[in-house]
Amino acid sequence: MNVYKPLEGRVALVAGATRGAGRGIATELGAAGATVYVTGRTTRERVSEYGRTQETIEGTAELVTEAGGTGIAVPTDHLEREQVEALVARIRADHGRLDVLVNDVWGGEHLFEWTSPVWEHDLANGLRLLRLGIDTHLITAHYALPLLIQEPGGLHIEVGDGTTEYNAKTYRESPFYDLAKVAINRMGWAHAQDLAKHQATSVSLTPGWLRSEMMLEHFGVREDNWRDALAKIPDFAISETPRFVGRAVAALAADPDKARFNGESLSSGGLAQVYGFTDVDGSRPDAWRFIEDGRPANVADYR
Template identity: 35%
Template structure:
């Protein structure tokens, strides 16, 4: 596809974590990145980070960061987001669906029925929000004549990870990428789902706390929050991108293939051998 540097990008859920890292990695000089999230001011959320801070860092690096307060559980707010992109630029090059409601109880041990019913929020902002954002973004991508939708996902789509709500949400966005790819392919717009590894984020830093020694193994294999964004950038620039459309890809494996290293120069490993292979869908089409 070979996107130029004047591309227009939307990254959802980018106040912090993977979304922030992806937005920073994609926000290269000349690129405009719309950064969405709910956190407007420091202190509004338990973890540090705001949409404005992410956007400001993109701008400081030479891109153009545009902060947009957007609750991805609110379809009207999502519609306003993409109407703004259409009004400002009339096109879109890349959509990264990363917004995810992360319940405080996500990592609790025990069967799903002993966890709060609110765990299903992950199916609203995560699964459903991916469909809604893609629905509003698709006409802009199609009109552009080229583009890329990336759904951030994980090995939890294939193995037991945090329980059925999390697993169902990740499996769903993988399948959405596959099916959206079929509809988008005639317009040279790709859709893929990207399995990220363990990430060094504000959330993991808070979880580790002062137990740095106990998490040495994690640190040795974890990816920076920017690493998935570097992989997405390489995919977007890959002339063979459309050959990958509809697939579930492991970020670390794509990085190795395309010559991408993490920001510290390390080559993060794939966890395929331990956590499982990406899903391969049937080629059958029923319309």
């Protein structure tokens, strides 16, 4: 039986695809038939400062291929300009095009201190967080966007945490984290102004409460028993898998009319209402609407 793959023949780069949202996005782009270059610092031979050996870019590439696409792992530190330039040169040499760029580089989980004002926060950690969360995205865009605009219809996505509306009125409990996440939304909008002239689209995109590998470990659960965490954290009921935001990216990339979203701040739950996709369990969690509505007791209404 032939399976329809709307992104067959398309080339994508998911920058920061070792784990979490990046891994879910890469996998779903593969399920839609794309060739997906996945990057990160953790490989089977070398581990990043996270110290995690459980997830590697090779593992992500294999998931892409298993899903139906072609996964290609390229070890890349997106703070190193030469490495990013070489990555884009490779994609250009291999395919001569780039249809989707997903800027998901992060790396700051261990660097911010909740509820610490700037004068109490470790300054070195805060500045490192900004480099990992902002500089990496600008460096990647600098080298990759010229290839993206070689063909009309390209899509650039800045992946962050929180919509523009939410982040504009909510302090994220750390001056450095707050700045990094607001910057992601603004970058999505700023690049949209330039890309529109080249018939390309740029947006920022946030998942909801993500059941990433690290989040599951934090709550002491696995994906198959994640609901056990609800006894302590009832709001975790609105959480979603990384595949959900991946399906948001795949749906947006396949939409011939995606330019209507140019410059907008989008969420996985919001796009699920537009395109009709579901999470792997068949639900449609809408975490940001749940938060905006004041975290009602009946979470089921937001799934």
